[in-house]
Amino acid sequence: MNGNPDLYLETIGKNAKEASVILMKTQTSLKNRVLQDAADALISRSSEILEANALDRDAARKSGMAEGLYDRLALTEERIRGMAEGLREIALLEDPIGSVSEMKKRPNGLIIGKMTVPLGVIGVIYEARPNVTSDVFGLCFKTGNAAVLKGGSDALQSNIAVTNIIRSVLEANGLPMDSLQLIEDTRRETTRAFMHLDRYIDLLIPRGGAGLIRTVVKESTIPVIETGTGNCHIYVDESADIGMAVNIIFNAKTQRIGVCNAAESLVVHEKIREKLLPALEEKLKTKNVELRADEPAREYLQDAKCAVPEDWGTEYLDYILSIKTVADIGEAIRHINRYNTGHSECIVTSDYANAQRFLREIDAAAVYVNASTRFTDGNEFGFGAEIGISTQKMHARGPMGLPALTSYKYIIYGEGQIRE
């Protein structure tokens, strides 16, 4: 694609804004019908998606894409059914838009409440997973927001196919096709210009690796919700149950290594090293987890490398665990608050006061007592689908379900009141 990216994006932005005005007032029943129809259409037109995906996969093979990335790019009938199922699940979720809360009567008789409203236009920049396209559409659409998507160039043909199918369903239901738009121009300068489209886009969400997220946070003039990076710790307190601690660490480290809520570091009370570390090492050996420990921990480990300071701040996303020894819970909290990325942190303890203190003082989106950090997830938290896991404090924190894509306005019922 050629031409001036600003002109191209100007049209996309304007169309999105116009669509958002219609979506803002679209009834829940119609939104749900569109979601169900889109699910049906993804399945009935799956051959179009698979053909487009084959083009992307061929190109990926030729360019020598890494196996993990290739696997995420590849679609099958089953994955398309999963995408459709995702849309049906969103249709079943409660529509937050238009609900009114905190209604109260003021002394002067004014009745004031808060009404939930859409944000307007949501932009999402993501990498080579075409299923994100339908997911993000579903979440934005259900909350009355127009969506402008910039997927990875590796998945362009797949994303075009999915987007076209959903757009035709929108049109068939009398809604603006531009409720969902895909930026098909894959040039870097276009992505950069997209991040500056603040006159049309109300919120920008990057979904992908740490590099993508950093770039978007740094470059964007649109408000961004930072998602995803997780340098998560398990702190094993002096009073912990050893079996529980080993199970939780093993689960949080190895159940799935490439995800943001996987544990990257063990913080261990010096008085429990002797009981915990040998049992833990044996268990982790079954998955060949590499240990990088400080000296006090290495005393009780057979086969641990020496941790260097960089280890404390590293999200490995791999079969590697760093181990830091502390003298007490205060040191554990300071260490974790210094190195964590605001994602998920856990204490394993049987001490009531330490559990409460950890919950209170750790600065992260999700703070656990005696459970695996792997639960930080919209579905596990009972929100249904999620658009990402926010690691920032403004607007939304933690797994972001539908309410994270909304704002509110105050509505005021009067009888002619004026201010004295």
Add this chain to the structure above:
Amino acid sequence: MNGNPDLYLETIGKNAKEASVILMKTQTSLKNRVLQDAADALISRSSEILEANALDRDAARKSGMAEGLYDRLALTEERIRGMAEGLREIALLEDPIGSVSEMKKRPNGLIIGKMTVPLGVIGVIYEARPNVTSDVFGLCFKTGNAAVLKGGSDALQSNIAVTNIIRSVLEANGLPMDSLQLIEDTRRETTRAFMHLDRYIDLLIPRGGAGLIRTVVKESTIPVIETGTGNCHIYVDESADIGMAVNIIFNAKTQRIGVCNAAESLVVHEKIREKLLPALEEKLKTKNVELRADEPAREYLQDAKCAVPEDWGTEYLDYILSIKTVADIGEAIRHINRYNTGHSECIVTSDYANAQRFLREIDAAAVYVNASTRFTDGNEFGFGAEIGISTQKMHARGPMGLPALTSYKYIIYGEGQIRE
């Protein structure tokens, strides 16, 4: 002040972050005692404040400061009592920090809830009103946030005096003085560098005129909450009670002209022009309000200027009202959604369906039926003090009381749960 602004701000940022770690866990009772002590100290040491303020006022006179600005700068014993009273009121407000809500049990036995937490460090950039200094401190401190303030250079001596008094109260109560810091370096490059201190400041709030706000929104790499500009409309529907409409417009336009929730524009249904406009003109004449109307409205006005397109987008903050005629409520809503600044909008009507439609479809922080827009205010809404009125949709919208200065984290109580 000389030297490298970045080094100067680095120290301030670091100190604020350290203070915020203490404030995060400070008990409500201690916070309330500090607020009461600070109120006492402002009064007992008012002579220091007045002396400092005299220096600012002398300089302002010499530089030929405009009368309105000079009035805002000037402190008196009474105004200092008002500042103290403001702190006492904040002490009486409920502390939102640490409260837990939405606690629920998941099928796997995990108990998950949301705990309210401080944002961390809040920066505020404001103009020549020294009373803002104590207000902002009170609100940030009550919510467990450290505050870094950049006041107007015209009020520097007054702000230093107020800040020093509060800092000494903090110290006397065993809390970090750097819970409140004032940037005393008034150079432009320092203010600019402050807006880039995102590694230490979690939220930046500009308080002041439209120019200041625009600059901060554009320049800052810290998340900003946009406050204050208000191009507010009153739409008088066909079915409106004329007396009520005249009262509301008169109040919203003239009760105080220099504020963001004052009305700037009347949107009038063409079928009510004949009854409304002459009565309104007569009433507004008592305050010499200049009218700038479109042609259909001028037919029923004695002495209105011709409105030009720029009038629709102008926040006059003066005795001027623009008047736009519309054929129906749909046109009114489109006009208002095009030109409003997301602040406060009102319909005067006796029609049920139109009232509900206006509430639903107008995109603004506060939408009124049959009441003056002048009520958009933290006190009038029952929030107690406010730190500003947000005209954006992210994080907080409308009058921002204490909850707007907080975030939340998820807390999870487990019994050894791991993810399958």
